[in-house]
Amino acid sequence: MRTDGEHDPGIILSVSNLTVAYNGNIAVSSLTFEVTRGRILGLVGPNGAGKTSVINALLGIAPKVTGSILLAGSSLRDLRSYQIVRLGIRVVTQQTQTLNAMSVLENVLMGMPEDESDRFVSAFFWKKALTKGETKRKADALALLSLVGLNGDPDAPAGGLSYGQKKRLEIARTLAGEPTVLLMDEPTAGLDTGGVGDVCQMLKAIRSSGKTILLVEHNMEAVRDVCDEIIVMDFGKMIAFGKPEEVLANPRVLEAYIGRGEHG
């Protein structure tokens, strides 16, 4: 890690001494790590280890946070959530979040960054440039839908999709935001082996397009398959860091899992 204060362009996300507390409970304590651009970093640990709190802190929705969080050198600490997202971070949450009353296409459109056609006045003054912009957006959205394998009727309400399809829709929506960093909280949860395999494929494809992923996962097959490096957390602290094979053979790590009754 560079300590000379210069920002290393290879490091896209730099977290140091992060502490997150809720109502007097310390969820994360003195966590320090860096995420290298274009890699997938796994964040694993038993339930309650603080993984989701890390994500919340990155997104600006954790209540009591101390420490520093730098995205490409600039601090995220005092920004509001929507400002953080605008800097290029997107999140896929643990619970599937889709706009069920709106159409599949609209769901993806909602993921796209804000531009001038979103403005209030644009609703009334319809310039040709705006109409062209909207057409392009819709075309891009359709392309993303077929990228994630959702080839059904784009105008159907999203509520009618299956669980696996909704997860894919979420990824399409997230990609629509053209993020540099993706935070993914257990994207394989609830999927069968085939589904897990599909998600891993997608993650690797996203990585090869140059994006960085911070992946919270319980499914160790996925972790071994996809992650370049992993961090293991337990009780809010980092207990191991390194390549998946090395780390997962580490006895301290195994003890953390077995001691808590978790299966790998």
Next chain:
Amino acid sequence: MDYIIHILILIGIYAILSISLNLVASAGIISVAHGALFGLGAYVYAVLGATFHLPFSVALVFSSLATTFTGILLAVPSLRLKGDYLALATFGFAIIAYDIFDNLLLFTKGPMGITDIQGPDFPFQVHGKTWYLFLVTAFAVVTYLLARRLLQSPWGRVIRAISEKESLVTFSGRNTYRYKLVTFAFASFWTGVAGSLYSSYLSYIHPSNFLPMTSILILCMVVAGGMGSLTGSILGTSIFICVPEVLRFLNLPSSVAGNTNELLFGLALILFMLFKPQGILGKYLSLNE
């Protein structure tokens, strides 16, 4: 015939109110302050017209600006609150507003009301209130078209998404607070328009025209017609104006009529929440979790 025109005019004025409230509801905001803003618009117009003798269009614009400004003032702190707290805060505002209408004698002449409010100068005389009907219908149509345009635009898409899952919109990089604030401000403008039309049409206003119950009534119209459905709002408005009028024909003494109306409104709210929370024509079940 005159009577029917009168009812249609009232429906038109209240349709402006319920369409604008529906717009706000489409952003996931339940506001029970619309009647108060309506009253503010009516009183500002009345004072400008009766005391300062400003012409109709000028007074209308000023009163609408006044309601927009007040709406923003109310919304800025209130929109930070959670849904049901927000509704209560707006209702608190409605109660305070009514007390001001009733007691601030200097401006509103309290329970005596303001009389002799001038209306617009119509170019030629037509039968009775027909001119007013045209005017009100024109404004109602404009409100409807603008609201519809808004809901169908990309901006409207953001609004509808906010009402369904606000956090999702925040995580798409959008400042949801600003979207809600703009929606509320826009809707508040139209309460001023409705208030001015009301004031000039009746040419006499009184605090009892703008009770906290009025805000609840407008909410009833939106709830019944369905959130997100503008046509539904017009339907809901018609129902809630016509039913009390129909009851009038039963010749109940006025105090009983008032209570019966309110009782029916309450019953309507209960029944709609039980059986059809999305209203008659509503598309978005945005009130469910």
Next chain:
Amino acid sequence: MAQVLVNSLFDASLILLVALGFSLVYRTARFFHLGHGATFAVGGYVTYLLLFLGSNIAFALIVAGLIGGLCGFAMEGFLYKRLRRRRSSSLIYLIASLGVLLVVQNLLALLFGSETHVLQIPEALESSTRLSGALFTNAQVMIVAVAIALVSLLFVFLKTRMGLFLRSLSDNPFLARAMGIDVDRMMLAVFGIGSFLAAVAGGLTGMETTIRPAMGFSGTLYAMLACIMGGMGNLAGTIVGSVLLGVARSASVTFIAPEWRDSIALMVVLILLFVKPGGIIRSS
């Protein structure tokens, strides 16, 4: 000055009885039960009727309370339970409970007329005493006594097994259900108890002042204000909030014109909400 303090005590007691029920419902069911004021009004009118028919005070109050409790059962059993099955949002409950308040209030107005009614209370209660410059009637003493008694009973109850179930239900509904707690019965208990308290408060208020149909609305309003001030769902905070509101209301009688009283109370609470959404004491 002493008079203001004395008056606040009575006021606070009345507010507290209603507010506790409101807070209890919010804690357990997580919504603003606007219909709470309806039972307050019902209690007042039942007491009025019974006193009119010549019964004694204790009997009237108890029956009023029981009938209020029944109303609470009805609201929960016929309305809120159905909404709960549908997993309705708290906004839907809010609007539905508003409907309940409107229906009950106007029903009372249709049955009894919109004017105020004065309750016939025995002379013994009307006699007053003067203590260090403050005047109070026996009726007012009774109010405070009843309030203290009922509130203590409530807190004792909350320590019992059933009370524990109630608290675990409000703290963690999923877990409570998983542990086999019968949510429906708990809810009936909550609404029954809360409404009982409100109805008794209504009867007491009637004895202290008068009754009128709109008292349901102001009952809900002040209960809500007290709860918000103390932090929604925080029972101890509700006591604090009620006392503060009682003091504020009695003080404003002396210093502020009556027509502005409601608005000023509202404005204070609104400002509090905006500035510190957790209430004066943080809610749990």
